[in-house]
Amino acid sequence: MLTMQFDVAETAGNRLAPDVMIDVSGLSKSFTIHAQSATRITALRAVSFQLRAGECVALTGPSGAGKSTLLRCIYGNYLATCGTVSIRDQKRGTVTVTGADPREIIALRKDTIGYVSQFLRAIPRVGAQALVASPLVELGVKEAVALRRAAELLERLAIPQKLWALPPATFSGGEQQRINIARGLIADHPILLLDEPTASLDAANSAIVSELILERRNKGTAIMGIFHDEETRDRVATRLFPLQAA
Template identity: 60%
Template sequence: MNMTNVFESNDALMLSASGIEKTFMLHQQGGAQIVALTGVSLDVTRGECVVLAGASGAGKSTFLRCMYGNYLATKGRIAIRDDSRASRHVMLTEAAPHEIIRLRMTTMGYVSQFLRAIPRVSSLDLVAEPLISRGVNEDEARARAASLLERLNVPRRLWALAPATFSGGEQQRVNIARGLIAAHPLLLLDEPTASLDAENRDIVADLIVEAREKGAAIVGIFHDEDTRERMATRIVRLNTAAASNESGALQTC
């Protein structure tokens, strides 16, 4: 398959994963191997929210981490749209570390279940940093960060504090704000609402729907059924052998 032709012929395509396999080698356990993914393929276009579903251990988070470049796929190819290149894409599974870092700055946003924050950096600065790294004026970046933290019900008294001692829900809302503030065209979401109460879960759902309606391509894991129904335009159900599309299994967000 010529990926250049694929991305040139489909301006909406943001991510194309083909034949992804991931095997983990347990070196401290006699070289035992765990097969996490086998033969998973997925195309994601602008304006859709693909929800990964399947039993625990099916490889949903592993697949997300492969798409973000945290894990290198054992086999297969993952291509991410990059219109600054003549080829219109970067082959993530062959990319150098500096290329992956640049894609994360310009193209791919990621929200995990847990906040991994730099010690002693305030919540406000932590959320503003993705904008500042892209050249946005610091005052504007902090103003946008404050607006997002306020919408996510993070108390103002916490904005100047590092989030290490926050509650799980407060940390997760800071994490979500940091992941969404730069309005990346591709969003990868690993259980972003897992630690939230119903009110804040609805707020996050609204933000994700707004990002999709503005054209973001989204791949997410949502175990809460109501949130999944609200988010998904398409479900991809994973097992250890393959992935099968269930287009239209849930109503469009």
């Protein structure tokens, strides 16, 4: 009886409100650089917010305000110094990223969080189309289906078809960024983290990317991003979340 009450109380404390996809509470991050006599740099100080389904929140603030750091803490790529990050996951309920085992974070990335970083990490010998398709293949989608979906995205992002079979390591910056976007979007994750997705794109390509982001938002994806390009930001964001240098 006692145990049951305890379980119920604990679950209730952890549960997110129905449409909340990300809950960040009191998040701080500092880096200790040991090579420089343990210099401590504080990037985030006590950040709290919630991100809901269908929202697109744009992180704003000067360079060094911790915008990328915040995205990386949510993605489990950086360790939080204190505070918590909780994510709604379709299969597992609420998952607390801070303090999670690597396997839990891998599962969360597979099923729930898409992340578009500024730079593409190419894999030797893997062509652009296969690289874009791989998050879907990992979800168990048949390879042929995943490749077809990848082709649709590559076409939409105006990547010339003759490049699809080539490993993107030698592509231009803008091409690599569009490959990265296609790879981040293909699995239709309920949460999308975008770190300057249009930084090295021309106006026409930025507009295509904005359109893709808007489509996701309208389908209920919870999106958080850094958009230096104001035009893109105004088109896609539902609200701004300013960060000050910590």
